[in-house]
Amino acid sequence: MKDKTIHEDQKYIVGLLQNNAFIIQAIYEKFAPKVINYIKNNSGEENDAKDVIQEVLITIYEQAKNNKLQLTCPFDAYFFLLCKRKWLNELKKSSKKEVTINEEVLSKGDDVSRQAYETEIFTEKQQLFNEMFEKLGNACKELLKATFELKSMEEVAGKLGITYAYARKKKSLCIGKLTEMVQESSTFKQIQNLL
Amino acid sequence: MNEQDYILFEDYLEGTLSATEKNEFERRLAADEKFQQAFLTYKELSGFLESKFEVEPEKFKENLKNISDTYFNKTENKSRTLRFKPWQYAIAASIVVIFGLVVIINDPTPVYGDYANFNKISLTVRGGNEELLPKAEKAFNEGNYEESLLYFDQILAKEDDYKEIQLYKSIALIETSQYEEAEELLTVLSTGASVFKYDAMWYLALSKLKQKKYEECKIILERIPEDTEVYKKAQKLLRKL
Numbered sequence: 001m002k003d004k005t006i007h008e009d010q011k012y013i014v015g016l017l018q019n020n021a022f023i024i025q026a027i028y029e030k031f032a033p034k035v036i037n038y039i040k041n042n043s044g045e046e047n048d049a050k051d052v053i054q055e056v057l058i059t060i061y062e063q064a065k066n067n068k069l070q071l072t073c074p075f076d077a078y079f080f081l082l083c084k085r086k087w088l089n090e091l092k093k094s095s096k097k098e099v100t101i102n103e104e105v106l107s108k109g110d111d112v113s114r115q116a117y118e119t120e121i122f123t124e125k126q127q128l129f130n131e132m133f134e135k136l137g138n139a140c141k142e143l144l145k146a147t148f149e150l151k152s153m154e155e156v157a158g159k160l161g162i163t164y165a166y167a168r169k170k171k172s173l174c175i176g177k178l179t180e181m182v183q184e185s186s187t188f189k190q191i192q193n194l195l
Numbered sequence: 196m197n198e199q200d201y202i203l204f205e206d207y208l209e210g211t212l213s214a215t216e217k218n219e220f221e222r223r224l225a226a227d228e229k230f231q232q233a234f235l236t237y238k239e240l241s242g243f244l245e246s247k248f249e250v251e252p253e254k255f256k257e258n259l260k261n262i263s264d265t266y267f268n269k270t271e272n273k274s275r276t277l278r279f280k281p282w283q284y285a286i287a288a289s290i291v292v293i294f295g296l297v298v299i300i301n302d303p304t305p306v307y308g309d310y311a312n313f314n315k316i317s318l319t320v321r322g323g324n325e326e327l328l329p330k331a332e333k334a335f336n337e338g339n340y341e342e343s344l345l346y347f348d349q350i351l352a353k354e355d356d357y358k359e360i361q362l363y364k365s366i367a368l369i370e371t372s373q374y375e376e377a378e379e380l381l382t383v384l385s386t387g388a389s390v391f392k393y394d395a396m397w398y399l400a401l402s403k404l405k406q407k408k409y410e411e412c413k414i415i416l417e418r419i420p421e422d423t424e425v426y427k428k429a430q431k432l433l434r435k436l
Binding site: 047066145180 | 205237239245258262318
């Protein structure tokens with residue numbers, strides 16, 4: 001995908017990343033009506049559409065922030081597909097069927113579905129990472145939080161009352177612990193198989 | 196992986212390994228699949244943690260929620276007003292006719308005030324401007340443009356290429372009738388390659404409109420291309436001019 005040209009609609013991704021109110025409003029004005037229509041025609045209400053759109057935009061934002069999301073297809077199609085699948089998943093959840101990543105809908109065919117597919121995998125991973133982080137011991141959680149909030153390890157050491165060398169070592173070991181927990185989880189194995 | 200491996204991952208990511216150690220590390224990455232898998236996951240988790248504890252995403256979510264609320268309130272009101280009974284349509288239609296006549300008779304020239312409805316701005320806090328940005332945001336959103344200009348200038352003094360602030364500053368300048376400076380800023384923005392390019396053109400046109408320089412306003416509006424966000428409102432204004 002890296003050799004493909006970036007679609008001009010990348011401007012929407014950049015706008016989201018910059019938290020640019022003009023662009024976010026434009027996204028709503030241009031692309032929300034189609035999603036609202038679709039959800040209303042498929043046993044949903046306007047409020048459902050509101051939630052779906054908001055969650056999808058947060059996902060896109062997070063992926064862009066983390067992974068340098070580069071759009072190779074029109075934003076319209078990509079965004080609509082993500083919203084549509086999210087809504088279908090919600091419907092399934094409420095009908096109490098078990099929901100995991102649905103391999104049928106995730107065809108890797110064209111550009112749009114591949115791009116949406118990558119975003120969905122990203123979301124799955126974010127959820128898993130969050131879940132695993134919560135399972136870490138308190139000492140690790142506290143240290144990692146301080147590490148990524150404060151930026152300098154000297155500050156972290158000072159705040160937690162430990163030495164600099166120990167803080168650095170602890171950081172590696174805590175992320176190492178997290179790495180192991182993630183790698184051992186069944187969800188992670190499932191995701192790896194989908195890639 | 197053992198403890199030493201994870202310490203090595205961290206050193207590699209932070210770039211504190213010597214050249215020999217780095218080569219050895221990369222050789223091992225290529226040769227040992229398990230090592231590589233663990234490293235890639237470690238790296239991904241590092242990135243995840245880094246963004247998890249950032250403040251920007253919270254700012255983004257807040258901004259998004261506001262925009263979403265505004266947007267959906269609008270559409271709700273729209274659908275509510277459409278729930279007329281048939282006889283109400285007749286009344287509504289005659290009201291429209293009367294209003295239409297009034298509008299035609301008055302034939303109003305568009306004025307700046309009709310178009311200068313800015314949505315609330317929301318600025319993402321970034322390096323070193325933690326105090327100034329919220330103040331600028333508040334002043335601007337409350338319509339205290341003079342005051343907001345003071346803050347915008349201080350922010351730009353630290354970071355002169357901050358495009359979003361340049362745009363808001365020029366809006367504040369138009370509001371306070373300092374057209375020359377506003378237009379200078381907007382011209383630079385609208386000829387560059389930033390995401391604010393066409394927003395800048397739109398405000399440049401509004402600046403002309405406010406000064407009743409209709410011909411110049413038209414020329415700028417005509418230059419706004421069809422595939423942009425501001426095209427529709429630009430065309431609407433053009434038709435009225």
